[in-house]
Amino acid sequence: MSRDVKALQSESPLIFEQSKSGRVGYQVPQAPTSLPAFEAPAGLARETAPRLPEVSENIAVRHYVNLSVRNHHIDRDFYPLGSCTMKYNPKINDEMSGLPGFAGLNPWQSPRSAQGALQLMWELSQSLLEVTGMDAITLQPAAGAQGEFTALLMFRAYHQKNGNVRKRIVIPDSAHGTNPASIVLAGYGVTQLPSDENGLMDIEALKRTLDEDVAGLMITNPNTLGLFETKIAKIIDLVHEAGGLVYMDGANLNALMGISRPGDMGFDACHMNLHKTFSTPHGGGGPGSGPVAIKEKLAKFLPVPVLVKKGDQALWDWDRTDSIGSVHTFYGNFGMLVRALTYIKSLGGNGLRAISENAIINANYLRKKLSPAYQIHIDRACMHEAVFSGSNQKAKGVRTTDIAKRLLDFGIHPPTVYFPLIVPECLMIEPTESESKEMLDEFVDVMLRIDREAGESPELLKHAPYTTPVRRLDEAGAARNLNIRYHGND
């Protein structure tokens, strides 16, 4: 084992464990002593100071730099998490969102004094509407799940307005877990339909369930198997005929830009994940951004405030009687909006199409190159991601988890595993357009080697990884002996 690995694998102290009474890391500007002193109201003064760490600035910096290198990240190496679109996050985007003219803007500023921000949101809105083929949009949702929920509230308001709020929303069994969770929050029941033998929505099953209780359908397209729903127009017609509305989960929009648009397919609403398709960084789990684009018939239900244009001035419209309300305290994750528009300006319309084309080629290349060793779930052209089953390897006594953990030893982040739930021992691989052929070839070599290892020395895989900052962790133990905060020595 190399010295580097040994250093990396030494236990990392907590910032609290480096604390020493009297150390300071930040000097607060002081008000003149002539100013009145602050006295908390009787009985409301803090008695015991919060036990925050006491460290100098440089101790804090070293601590967090050392923690940072214990992360895998896209700037370091391949990160083919299916359905997460871990593409390169251009540096210029971050710099633009940090411009003083944006970073220093209070959200309550008048439209007149924040015109640049509003114009930016307007321009982004227009671009996203062009990509999706929709009529109107809200940028408020802070994540995809919040986007889903926002659209479902609009569906609800639409049906209510038409006199029957209805009872159920239909999803396929390949849906993201956030879909059913959002449906329940929006006050609907979940009807889950099995996929057909081609991995697509089962139209006959859909027909059987559609009635006046169905408020709508949520479907991911391309779906979570990486397949385009070839009969989507028919599916949407059926739901519309039954009086329902249709929502596209836009998690996989990276496959479609400039090629096909949800609005043209007939969808009534869709969200997009700016942190996937439009390159805003994932930040270790957020902040994301999940704008929702809709057809005109839903426009009056949009969350307030709605961005409108009067002449060349962009303004907030709060006066919307039928609005569902607000889903964010302000206007959404504005910093992410700056990044997304910067990305769109850098690429242009043709560039966005090139992104999707390259994402599709890369995914199909992996589908082809890996299929001799790994069982492709549905053997047909995929879109931006390829879904495999680890069943060949399971027959050798190795689980998909073991394959994933072994990949870590090669410096590669594993694909999404065990999702979608309908594929046994699932491996869902999304390379994105950011990766070169050389990187994909290297990944294929590693995956084929792991397959060989599965046959020759399965025990090697079962105990992997060996070279990561920590090795396999006892997750059950963490839930059983719950420790979610530092308690100090008391």
Next chain:
Amino acid sequence: MRYIPNTPDDRSAMLRDIGVSSLEELLAPIPADLRLKRPLDIADGKSEWDVRREVMELAAMNQSAMNRACFMGAGSYDHYVPAAVDALGMRSEFVTAYTPYQPEVAQGTLQVIYEFQSMICELYDMPAANASLYDCGTALSEAISMARAHTKRSRIVWSEAVNPAYRRVAETNSVAQGVKFDCARCPDGHQSHEAISMLLGDDVAALVVQYPNFFGVIDDLRKLVASAHANGSLVIFVTDPMAMGVLMSPGKLGADIVVGEGQPLGNYMSFGGPYLGLFAATNELVRLMPGRIVGVTKDVDGRRGYVLTLQTREQHIRRDKATSNVCTNQGLIAARATFYLSMLGPQGLREIGETSARLTRYMQLAMSKVPGFHQPHKGPHLREFLMSVPGSAEEFVIFMAARGILAGVPLTRMGLNDERGLLVALTEKRSVEEIDSYVQGATEWTQGGGK
């Protein structure tokens, strides 16, 4: 195409290996009538310099607090962000990682979140905190869901002294859940026991209070908390984390759930997002908490490590039975708050609280001498207070903007029916000179300078 490494030759070779003659064959599953038959109507891609120039032009159209004296607050505050927070917050290792699905290679993110949860518990004196939610409004919504799930009751009591923007989000998020909200009036700016406790009843899941309240007033809520508990209701505190160096914590005051806006902790105002929903609760409620939670465990070699825990609450496992649909946190924003709090320490937090409060008191005294300006709310304030402007608050703000001062937030912008009301906030960044200049401007306004 600077973000795409594959060359035309690479693509041809790859298509050949895939076994197709062209990209078109791969697109075959998309029916022809669903294809876009024209290029996207979006301007051609530009050089980085051209893009920079265009975006900088937009930024320059805004009146930013970076070169003005900002007295605006109401949920978004102009605190100083130390350079080290920006430097750490720009590290690729934190910025370009995703949710820690593979904990072996996400120990950086996971340990930061564990430290974050620990710090939030310390600030609020609460036993448990999650990895954060989108913002304070959504955190309040989740707190209300949790209180409903725990008490099996459906009514919420709050007052006008809870930020109306947070209330609007909570109402929207609860619209399908059959929740009833009763709002007490606060004519004197206080959350009074009389007005609020009379709304309590055996169907009340939670009382929501803001502390310090929306108008900056520090209410003594102890009697109210006792009444709510006697009624079998939970108490949700909406609490500014920046007050926690100087004010008694919600935990000590009997809170069951605490939510807060974490933006002031090392994050920019950034026109309202990305922000940071803080969320803490008692041990009893942990298994109903929304969002990600990080816990400590050991690896096979016995080393300490961190994982996402209690995941059986979450949507990817429980689907329609999950406690919430939230599947991420505000990772990078929470990380920045952690960097910030580690440098601030207990002393820094106390000093920021004291400095802001002393500047606020100084300004309140100075403004009380300007004829025509009234401060309708008596009693102790922390770092924000309401003024009644002689004339229109909106016009006063425009008048002051010409002097390089962002004078505050007119209440009408929040949909409140008070054209004179102006909420004024001070952070440690404000100076006596800026306040004096504000007072001078206000004096000129009363002398007709604004007409």
